[in-house]
Amino acid sequence: MTMNLHQSENDHAGLKVLIVDDTELNLMLLEKCLQKMDMTVLKARDGSEAVQAFQRDAPDMVLMDVVMPVMDGLEATRQIKQLSGDRWVPVVMVTSLYSADDIVTGLEAGAEDYLLKPVNFSILQSKVTNFARAIRMQQTLKDNLDQLRAYRQNAEAENELAMQVMEKMIRQTAGDKTKTLQHLTIPATSFSGDVILGGATPGGLLQVILADGTDHGLAAALNVMPVADVFYAMNDKGLPIEQIGRELNRKVAALMPTGRFVAAVLVATDPNGGGIKAWNGGIPFAAVFDADGNMLHQWHSSQPPLGLLNGDDFEDTAEVFEPGTESFFFACSDGLLEAEDSAGEPVGQERLLQWLKSAPRGDKTGYLLDKVRNHMGTAAGHDDISILVVAYPGANSR
Numbered sequence: 001m002t003m004n005l006h007q008s009e010n011d012h013a014g015l016k017v018l019i020v021d022d023t024e025l026n027l028m029l030l031e032k033c034l035q036k037m038d039m040t041v042l043k044a045r046d047g048s049e050a051v052q053a054f055q056r057d058a059p060d061m062v063l064m065d066v067v068m069p070v071m072d073g074l075e076a077t078r079q080i081k082q083l084s085g086d087r088w089v090p091v092v093m094v095t096s097l098y099s100a101d102d103i104v105t106g107l108e109a110g111a112e113d114y115l116l117k118p119v120n121f122s123i124l125q126s127k128v129t130n131f132a133r134a135i136r137m138q139q140t141l142k143d144n145l146d147q148l149r150a151y152r153q154n155a156e157a158e159n160e161l162a163m164q165v166m167e168k169m170i171r172q173t174a175g176d177k178t179k180t181l182q183h184l185t186i187p188a189t190s191f192s193g194d195v196i197l198g199g200a201t202p203g204g205l206l207q208v209i210l211a212d213g214t215d216h217g218l219a220a221a222l223n224v225m226p227v228a229d230v231f232y233a234m235n236d237k238g239l240p241i242e243q244i245g246r247e248l249n250r251k252v253a254a255l256m257p258t259g260r261f262v263a264a265v266l267v268a269t270d271p272n273g274g275g276i277k278a279w280n281g282g283i284p285f286a287a288v289f290d291a292d293g294n295m296l297h298q299w300h301s302s303q304p305p306l307g308l309l310n311g312d313d314f315e316d317t318a319e320v321f322e323p324g325t326e327s328f329f330f331a332c333s334d335g336l337l338e339a340e341d342s343a344g345e346p347v348g349q350e351r352l353l354q355w356l357k358s359a360p361r362g363d364k365t366g367y368l369l370d371k372v373r374n375h376m377g378t379a380a381g382h383d384d385i386s387i388l389v390v391a392y393p394g395a396n397s398r
Contacts, residue, residue: 013038015132018059020050020076021094022068026117030063030094033121037128047071051079059089060135061128063115066095066106074109081110088138090131094119180206180271182365182389186335194333194386197231201238205268209244210283210388211306212263212333226251227262227306241266242316245279245306249314252307261307265299265331266318269392275322276329276392281305285349286331288323288392293357297321328364329390330356335383339372342379347372364389 017039019030031041042057044050048071050064062080066073077091090112095102098116106114113127183196198208211227230251234244245266252262263282280286282305287298303315332352339347359367365387372385 014040015061015135016040016042016057016059017061017063017128018042018044018050018053018057019063020044020047020068020073021065022046023065026065026094026119029119029121030124033124034128037125039128047073047076047079050076051083054080054083054089061131062089062091063094064091064111066093066097066102074105077106077109077111088135090135092127092131180269180391181208182363182387182391183210184365184369184387186369186385194335194384195227196386196388197228199232199235201235203238204272205238205270206390207235207241207244207266207268208388208390209241209248209264209266210331210333210386212283212335212384212386214260214262226255227264240318241268241277241279242318245281245318246311246314246316249281249306249309250311253310256307261305263301263305263333265388267329267331267388267390268318269329269390271393275320276327276390277318277320278329279303279316279318283331284334284337285352286329288321288327288329289356290323291326291328291361293359295353295356296323296327323392327392329388329392330364331388333384333386335385336368336372336387338383339376339385340379340382341375342377347375351375 017034019027019034019041020043021027021030022045027043027045031043034041042053042059044053046068050062050073051071053059054062062077064073064077073093073095077093080089080091091110092113092115093106093111094115094117095106096117098114103114112131115124115127181198183198185194185196187194193213194211196208196210198206200206209227209231227248230248231244234247245264248262248264252260256262261282265278265280265283265286267276267278267286269276276288278286278299280299280301281303282301284301285298286301288296290296299319299321337347337349337352355368355371356364368387
């Protein structure tokens with residue numbers, strides 16, 4: 001889309017000017033002067049004719065006499081200003097009434113300027129030229145605004161279509177805030193580049209992935225789209241997170257351009273025992289906590305994000321930890337840790353650990369959401385925020 005605010009040297013050419021005067025000689029002189037400037041001239045001989053001409057011909061500018069029969073120039077100016085609506089049409093009073101009170105009265109009626117009779121045609125040309133430049137600028141700005149509106153409407157329609165497609169492709173996991181799985185995703189823009197997907201395998205394992213695409217918005221959302229199909233297809237077959245991670249790495253590397261990748265943590269829990277197994281590639285924080293919010297074990301990002309390594313170099317080994325007691329697995333995207341308050345202070349890991357220690361058992365995600373929103377206040381979020389909580393009963397609870 002190209003916007004042009006450049007003004008030509010002959011801005012007045014082609015503009016329509018309505019001249020209003022009850023004296024034929026004045027009309028003729030003004031008409032000759034304006035025609036020499038290549039302007040289209042419309043004429044009216046009193047205020048009533050001026051209003052009718054304005055409604056009929058939509059002039060760009062008006063030169064208005066004040067003292068006229070039927071309707072004077074002040075009343076005609078008031079009506080023209082009402083009729084012009086959002087369109088700016090400058091009115092110049094051309095009159096021999098030039099006292100301070102006369103000028104104030106004319107300006108209150110809506111006139112932009114005054115020109116004293118007998119008319120000095122050099123001054124007239126200068127005033128008309130200046131108003132013409134302003135009119136051309138207004139027209140250009142209006143055209144640009146119309147283009148912006150059309151662009152925005154098209155962009156919104158495209159975004160809506162893209163969101164509908166993504167909603168069909170990505171089967172989001174339904175959170176259960178009273179039992180095993182809690183999660184939330186807060187997009188920084190219309191699209192989220194973070195997704196949390198999960199489901200039970202035929203063998204009864206709960207397997208979940210938190211994936212964070214490069215950047216945020218639509219570009220990041222496109223990065224994570226391949227994740228959904230691969231994860232659900234393999235999870236529904238009961239394949240372990242190691243194989244899922246390897247296939248996801250291959251898929252992302254094959255589809256995404258250079259420099260585009262997906263940070264992810266894959267976790268598997270067995271309600272009947274076996275501990276918590278996780279693979280972390282690029283997610284900043286993933287750990288297990290006891291019921292009181294004390295951290296028991298952390299899965300550091302020992303592997304690069306999905307899509308950066310070829311198949312031979314990719315390491316799919318997942319680490320298993322057995323809490324031995326009632327606990328919960330927690331992971332978040334970097335959008336949470338980097339969320340800043342109005343002073344630019346990020347949440348950070350230390351503050352997050354404090355929040356987790358005081359979070360209620362029933363709704364940790366809701367509690368954390370309130371905390372991060374209070375921290376950010378009116379500051380805008382710069383990245384998507386995702387939070388994943390998976391409850392684990394522990395050996396002592398079975």
